[in-house]
Amino acid sequence: NAGVMQNPRHLVRRRGQEARLRCSPMKGHSHVYWYRQLPEEGLKFMVYLQKENIIDESGMPKERFSAEFPKEGPSILRIQQVVRGDSAAYFCASSWDRGHTEAFFGQGTRLTVV
Amino acid sequence: AQTVTQSQPEMSVQEAETVTLSCTYDTSESDYYLFWYKQPPSRQMILVIRQEAYKQQNATENRFSVNFQKAAKSFSLKISDSQLGDAAMYFCAYRSADFNKFYFGSGTKLNVKP
Numbered sequence: 001n002a003g004v005m006q007n008p009r010h011l012v013r014r015r016g017q018e019a020r021l022r023c024s025p026m027k028g029h030s031h032v033y034w035y036r037q038l039p040e041e042g043l044k045f046m047v048y049l050q051k052e053n054i055i056d057e058s059g060m061p062k063e064r065f066s067a068e069f070p071k072e073g074p075s076i077l078r079i080q081q082v083v084r085g086d087s088a089a090y091f092c093a094s095s096w097d098r099g100h101t102e103a104f105f106g107q108g109t110r111l112t113v114v
Numbered sequence: 115a116q117t118v119t120q121s122q123p124e125m126s127v128q129e130a131e132t133v134t135l136s137c138t139y140d141t142s143e144s145d146y147y148l149f150w151y152k153q154p155p156s157r158q159m160i161l162v163i164r165q166e167a168y169k170q171q172n173a174t175e176n177r178f179s180v181n182f183q184k185a186a187k188s189f190s191l192k193i194s195d196s197q198l199g200d201a202a203m204y205f206c207a208y209r210s211a212d213f214n215k216f217y218f219g220s221g222t223k224l225n226v227k228p
Contacts, residue, residue: 033216035216040221041220042218042219042220042221043159044218045217048213048214048215055213056215091159093214093216098212098213102164105158107157108157108158108159
């Protein structure tokens with residue numbers, strides 16, 4: 001059973017471009033969480049999704065950021081018109097249910113905006 | 115909102131010695147989980163130890179143990195017989211009982227000297 005897979009591991013985008021980060025949860029997991037880690041900081045919650053539904057997006061910036069978790073395929077975190085301040089490591093975690101079982105983290109995607 | 119504070123940005127320990135990392139948190143909830151995660155340079159978030167708030171007994175995993183003081187809202191991590199492979203960033207994290215939304219501290223960088 002493969003762990004949580006995130007790709008790409010590293011992504012470089014020029015200011016104004018779009019960034020798409022993908023997360024494939026562990027097999028059987030239908031709950032996905034996205035976190036952002038700025039340099040020298042801990043991870044900060046962005047959004048919680050269950051298949052086809054956004055459950056909690058209280059940590060998502062109001063503009064340019066969106067997330068989805070379709071019925072088929074990976075979860076996508078999309079950042080439009082990236083700016084230098086979006087440079088960070090983005091982590092995905094998944095769990096089998098809402099909270100009774102453990103969440104497992106992927107290795108993260110490091111986004112660099114140049 | 116829940117907050118997690120790690121007041122030691124960096125610590126050093128001699129190989130084979132014992133070190134304690136501090137963590138305090140603030141919450142109005144009575145049921146929750148606390149975690150210590152290790153993040154080596156690879157960026158992978160590795161679960162070190164977990165404590166359920168309703169359990170009075172301190173969690174232990176081999177060389178890792180915690181001192182959980184619920185009334186004081188304190189959750190320190192003790193690493194015994196430190197090894198070179200323990201060198202990493204350590205994050206304290208709080209999670210509500212209902213779902214996998216983590217609140218992370220800012221981290222403590224642990225150096226292990228040979």
